[in-house]
Amino acid sequence: MSRTKGLDIVSLNTEVPVPAPGERVTPRPVLEVSDLRVSYPTVAGPVEIVSGFDLTVAKGERVALVGESGSGKSVTARALLRLDHRATVSGRILLDGTDLLTLSGAEMRARRGRRIGLMLQDPMTTLNPVRTIGSQVMEALRVHGVGRAEARRRSVETLDMLGIPDAARRMRSYPHEFSGGMRQRVCLAMAIVAHPDLLIADEPTTALDVRVQEQVLSLIDSLVDEIGMGVVLITHDLGLVAGFADRVSVMYAGRGVERGPVRELYRTPRHPYTAGLLASVPRVDRDGALAPIAGSPAQPASRPGGCAFHPRCARAESDCATVLPEPRRIGAADVACHHPLTAAEEGPR
Amino acid sequence: MTPSTPEATPILDVRGLTKTFGGRRAPQRAVDDVSFSVGPGAILGIVGESGSGKSTTLRCVVGLERADAGEVLFDGQPLAGADRETRRRFRRDVQMVFQDPYSSLNPRMTVEAIVGEGLDIHRAAATKQARRDRVVEVLGLVGLEATVLDRFPRSFSGGQRQRIAIARALAVGPRVLVCDEPVSALDVSVQAQVVNLLLDMQQRLGLAVVFVAHDLALVRHLCHDVMVMQHGVVVENGPCAGVFDDPQHDYTRSLLAAIPIPEPDRDRARRAEAASARRSA
Secondary structure, three states: OOOOOOOOOOHHHHHHHOOOOOOOOOOEEEEEEEEEEEEOOOOOOOEEEEEEEEEEEOOOEEEEEEEEOOOHHHHHHHHOOOOOOOOEEEEEEEOEEEHHHHHHHHHHHHHEOOOOOEEEEOHHHHHHOOHHHHHHHHHHHOOOOOOOHHHHHHHHHHHOOOOOOOOOHHHOHHHOOOOOOHHHHHHHHHHHOOOEEEEEEEOOOOOHHHHHHHHHHEEEEEEEHHHEEEEEEEEEEOOOOOOOOOOEEEEEOOOOEEEEEHHHHHHOOOOOOHHHHOOOOOOOOOOOOOOOOOOOOOOOOHHOOOOOOOOOOOOHHHHHHHHOOOOEEEEEEEEEOOOOHHHHHHHHO | OOOOOOOOOOOOOEEEEEEEEOOOOOHHHEEEEEEEEOOOEEEEEEEEEOOHHHHHEEEEEEOOOOOOOEEEEEEOEEEOOOOOOHHHHHHHHHHEOOOOOOOOOOOOOOOOHHHHHHHHHHOOOOOHHHHHHHHHHHHHHHOOHHHHHHOOOOOOOOOHHHHHHHHHHHHHOOOOOEEEEEEEEOHHHHHHHHHHHHHHHHHHHHHEEEEEEHHHHHHHHHOOEEEEOOOOOEEEEHHHHHHHHOOOHHHHHHHHOOOOOOOHHHHHHHHHHHHHHHHOO
16 A cells, blocks of 8 residues: 555545454455564573464454463564564565565664554553653654654644543653553554554553553554554453454464464364463453463473473373474364364353 | 352451551542451452552551551451560461562572571471471472472462462461462463462461452452452442442443453453443543
């Protein structure tokens, strides 16, 4: 899509078809990641954090990437933007057909913020405490050559759209003058002010209270409708994204273990890890015991062989410890498991 | 899980607790006339958003903060003006588990030293062997092997660290366990482990538990009673079933409405409803 500077939300709105709620959108992918591998050097040699991960995001699509600590989800987010110079990244990261891994530093810089926006968990550390809110939001436009007055106008417009009262005046405020929820709105404004094709939000609501969490999710949601971007929302909480995501990808120990459309994945989880995550989410709408997953999440430096989940898995058999399960299609989902659950076993939740 | 029925006489009775921070020019009333009681073997949840005063309330009760007004009765006896022995007994009988197991365990102490420290302070173990036996016993209660005794906190995951913190609290045989967001730093799959462990300990040892959390869904699974705080004031309290199924206060309702449901269609409907409620507000 070609864009002119200063194109506003309203005119964009007309060129992007808004999908009806629940409708499966399958336009061309804005992001196609295949066989992504990321490793970091350690004193004991390189450690592979992400070991062959695939991800596809279409325009206007909301994809949830779910994984626990050490699963490699945040490393994936950083690798997509090539943010870590220490990391060794291989595979393919196609953004609108261009492989980001083949680009020069300057070509990559031209895309960060402009084509891909990134929003991180902790607004306390993401924002620079000694610079005004305005200068930090404007920076995302200024580095891409937008003039000062124009950058200011669009920054105010974006902050206003995100529900920051008296936005023009608050541009001169500093981060400490904002509450946590307001700071997270500023981070969202920085990520989307240049109208990127893709927003990567890494645990954007984890530090927030439930009501603010709800508001931030709704804001991201409405932005998808308004500017037609694709979203990758990264979270450790499968409970959070049921009503948000179109598709869900579950990651464990650096690999995708299950991905599929949101309804199928919640109704009939196939991978025992997905089912375990669902059963350990406390629900406010019903009583009943929580069913935790035994053990602790696998740590990157000491991942078990075969299926990395096998030491925690009640269905594990001998082959799980030795043979790495390849993803295969079951129903509408791709599942990497030797002994997946059948629909009857899981039953309706 | 069906919680065991709490008995009538409160073990912990808090009346009119008030705490103000800041100077005379800009006083911030963090806790404003908060009263509650916890019976032996009962589990009370205190919920609210950040800044609601829930943690400050807890810290005032255990004596980590000095309240400006109000009193705490332990076993029917006021703590203020109590003799040394009563206050000593209170500090032994009321134990705390903190939010962040990465900062609440001394990185330079072994597991045995961490869990056994309370036994030394309260002279609860006559010999070195008795001390070690007790440490191994409580570690067993929380599902850790005796082989961890000589290890340091850094070699444990978050969930295991929180188990060590719980073992430390249980070592001196308390009657009340006070937990400040004990699982909010943990992964979801491990959260459920620790919540079930707390429930198990409560039932096996007949503990009273005060559980501070911002996650109302967790409170529903763990607690008998719940107290909802906003801006330092208790806006609603009562048995969990009543408060969750028929909330009386608007604040409680808005908190409940914001909690995601892990079912795509129902959560979509809930979010649409919450959004329209916000627009009309």
